[in-house]
Amino acid sequence: MSTLRQKWITTPLLKWIKKVLPPISDTEREAMEAGEVWWDAQLLSGKPDWEQLLNMGPPELSEAEQAFLNGPVEELCRMLDDWQISYEDHDISPEIWDFLKKNRFFGIIIPEQFGGLGFSPSAHAQIVTKISTRSTTVGVTVMVPNSLGPGELLMAHGTEAQKNYYLPRLADGQEIPCFGLTSPEAGSDAASMVDHGVVCYEEYQGEKTLGMRVNWHKRYITLGPVATILGLAFKLYDPEHILGDQEELGITVALVPTDTPGVTIGQRHIPALQAFMNGPNWGKDVFLPMDWIIGGQENIGRGWHMLMSALAAGRGISLPSLSTGGAKLAARTTGAYAHVREQFGIPIGKFEGVQRRLAEIAGIAYVLDSAHKTTTRALDQGRKPAVISAIMKAHATNGLRQAINDAMDIHAGKAVIDGPSNYLGNVYRAVPVAITVEGANILTRSLMIFGQGAIRCHPYLLQEMEAATNPDHDAGVQELDALLPKHFLFQVKTFARAVFHGWTGGLFASSPKGVGDATKYYRQMNRYSAVLTLVTEISLMSLGGELKRKEMISARLGDVLSELYLMSCTLKRFKDDGSPRTDRPLLEFAMRSGFHNIEVSLIEVFHNFPLRFVGQLMQFLTMPWGHSIRAASDRQAQACANLIMEPSETRDRLTAGVFPGVTGDGIDIVEKAFLSSHETAAIREKMKKGGLRALRPDTIDKAVADKLITEEEGAQIKVTFDAVDKAIQVDHFESLSKSA
Structure with missing residues (x-):
């Protein structure tokens, strides 16, 4: 029976697979083999094992990690003046550089045996998050050496001699590292890199030495202008066959001291008016x-394999930390400002248009913080989830963009006038940098998340592709023959689940135990996991390799996978926090928004599918009723908005990690006005009942004169007036030359 199946079914199918499956280049294969799959594979299984996720628990810091956050990180944040760094000095002061080196901020991830701090990914992430709420420039400066740089590559791939020499010097700041990957001609396409080296012998330190003669041009290199050691990626060739028969040896990574003869460090770039060091080198x-x-x-x-392995972890920490910090900062300050800033005698946060934006900010901060915690927790446990790291980078930075845009809109003139008291302007300017680096979001969304995820996370597809490319035809047939029954059974189960849950609206989908009122959300998650898995199967079978080139379709399917991941993390976070009833509006808003986004993406896939009948069939099978989950209601939006406009444990929990500012700076001023306003709310109500809606010294005096409030209350409300007046003021300068 097996022989007949191989002859009449497997062999023809193998030929068909070779024709339709997307070809994989060497760089794509190495990217897919780097890192690993994790919860993303569960989401593309059609039936996620929720216990695997929920039993991880929340991130936990060691005593040393918490002490570092409470000590050196707090002290660093008090030292920082982002206006001075970004607009007056255009650089970090020598005192701050020395503090960073002395306290081993550049050795956060380097093991203690090499003089580093040896902290976990969760601690690393919380450190960067907090610093970023104070200064994006310093956040980036700390972030880069601890993520995508020589330190991580040395720890994973270096020789013992390299580790023993370089890691202690990196940990204490004797060496400042940078990494040179991007070249002008190639950009994100590393396969097109023109930087090259040739194997040769030359005299080095008085001896004939085997090495490489290398030429390169790199740009957009963060810390490049101040780096003492350059991690360099280039293509290596051996035209004289010194090492063997192969001439093209592939992408290679070396450590190059920047004072090496022939190395030129260019002048600095100014990325989006940011002050962190960035520049070209040759x-x-x-x-x-x-x-x-x-x-x-x-x-x-x-x-390339080494870089992709590093990226699988580092990309899940660095920019998501900065983005999470920025979103939390937006939530805390915008909620406060919307409460104290009044128009027509009422706080602007009471206008429904503003409330919707406030809810969006709060929801984004909640989701990003949830995903940030879950991802770093996975990294704590030694995982390197490549696809999830790509999801985090793309969607965290995009979430930051939306949150900051909404915050800028609500602050209006307060946020568009530059000065020391503007706590949003520099974060706003940093967004394009975050969107662009570590893999531009457009390419990450269109090509990587689903394109890589569908193959890596599928239980059989990658093995089938390997069988199809096996040079031994008979062995390939046997490999494929062993996979086919399993894949067919998987397809049958996926079809049954997706169609059943699609037609019944997920009402009968399973849910983990002990999740209380969140049960309905887990059922919908299982429903859309099954739907995505079936749509993926049908898309791959009907389009084959053509799916790789249908980037808009791939991007939308990637959006579904991304939303499922972000929502999974949100559910986990809610459970980890003890399912607090006061946080429920945040959960409801986030989940409804996520499901709405999923349905929009799926329907757009169906309507734009190249094979129109197949698109209609997929919608009939999985979403016969069209949109079945509405976006968050106005009532839910108002509840979310109120959470960040009132002092509460929920507000503090949502914005934990935001540096509260130092006395007299913008964040401190608006927070004090916020708290003072709430403390005198009852006094204000008395004035309003007497027809005095405006908060001004004359109306306060009149309220006292009319016996609406006591003299003591009048004095209290004047303190609030002064605090609010100070909070809504903007900076002004005698002349531009004195402000820059």
Whole structure:
């Protein structure tokens, strides 16, 4: 029976798979093999195992990590003046550089045995988050050496000699690292990199030495202008066959001291009016000994794999930390400002148009913080979820963009006038940088999240592709033959689940135990996990390799996977927090918004599917009733808005990690006005009942004269008036030259 199946079914199917499945380049294969799958695979299984996620628990910091947050991080934040850094000095002061080095901020992830702090990814993330709420420039400066740089590559791939020499010097700041990947000609397409080296012998330190003569041009290199050690990616060639028969050896990564002859460090860029160091560098016929390759000669050609492995972890920490901090800052300050700023005698936060924006900000902060915590918790446990890291980078930075845009709209003139008291302007300007670096969001969304995720997370697809490309035809047939029954059973189960849950609205989908009122959300999550899995199967079977080129379809399916991940994390966070009833508006708003986004994306896939009948069939099978879940209601939006306009444990929990400012700065001023306004709310109500709606010194005096309030209450409300007046003021300067 097996022989007949192989002859009449498997062999023809193998030929068909070779024709329709998307071809995979060497760089794509290495990217897919880097890192690992995790919860993303569960979401694309059609039946997620929720216990796997929920039993992880929340992130936990060690005593040393918490002490560092409470000590050096807090002290650093008090030292920082973002206006001075960004507009007056355009640089971090020598005192701050020295503080960062002395307290080993550049060695957060380096093990203690090498002089580093040896902190967990969760601690790393919380440190960057807090610093970023004070200064994006310093946040980036701390972030880069601890994520996508030589330190992480050395720890994972370096020789013992390299680790023993460089890691202690990186940990205490003797060496400032940068990493050179992007070249002008290639951009995000590393396969098109023109930076190259040639294997050769040259005299080095008085001896004939085997090495490489390398030429390169790199740009957009963060910390490049101040770096002492450059991690360099280039393509290596061996035209004289010194090392063997192969001429093209592949992308290789080496460590190059920036004072090496032939290295030129260019002048600095100014990225989006940010003050962190960034700039180009060049190398002209630079000789690098073989032992400068990270990991030594045996790692020739493994550079792309090494980089993708580092990216699988680092991309899930660095920019998501900055983005989460920015969204939390927006939630805390905008809620406060919307309460104290009045128009027509009432707080602007009471206008329904403003309330919707406030709710969006609160919801984004809640979701990003939830996903940030869950992802770093997974990294704490040694996972390197490549697809999830891409989801986090793209959607965290995009979430920051939306939150800051909404916050700017609500603050209006307060946020568009620059000065020391503007706590949003510099975050707003940092958003394009975050969107662009570590993989531009457009490409990440269109090509990576679903394109990589659908293959990596599928239980059989990658193995089938490998069978199809096996040079031994008979072995490929046997491999595929063993997979087909399993894949067919998987398809049958997926079809049954997706259609049943689609037609019944997920009412009968399963849910984990002990989740209380959140049960309905878990059922919908299971429903749309099954739907996405079936749509993925049908899309791959009907379009094959063409799906790779249908980037708009791929992007929308990636959006569904991303929303499912973000919502999974939100549900986990709600449970980890003890399912507080006061936080329920945030959960409801986030989940309804997420399901609405999922349905919009799926319907757009169906309506734009290249094979129109197949698109109509998928909608008939999985979403026969069209939109079945409405976006968050006005009532839910108002409840969310109120949460960040009132002092409460929920507000503090949502915005935990935001540096509260120092006395007299913008954040401190608006927070004090916010608290004072709430403390005198009852006095204000007495004035309003007497027909005095405006809060001014003359109306306060009249309220006292009319016996609406006592003299003591009048004195109290005047303190509030002064605080509010100070909070809504903006900076002004004698002349531009004195402000810059």
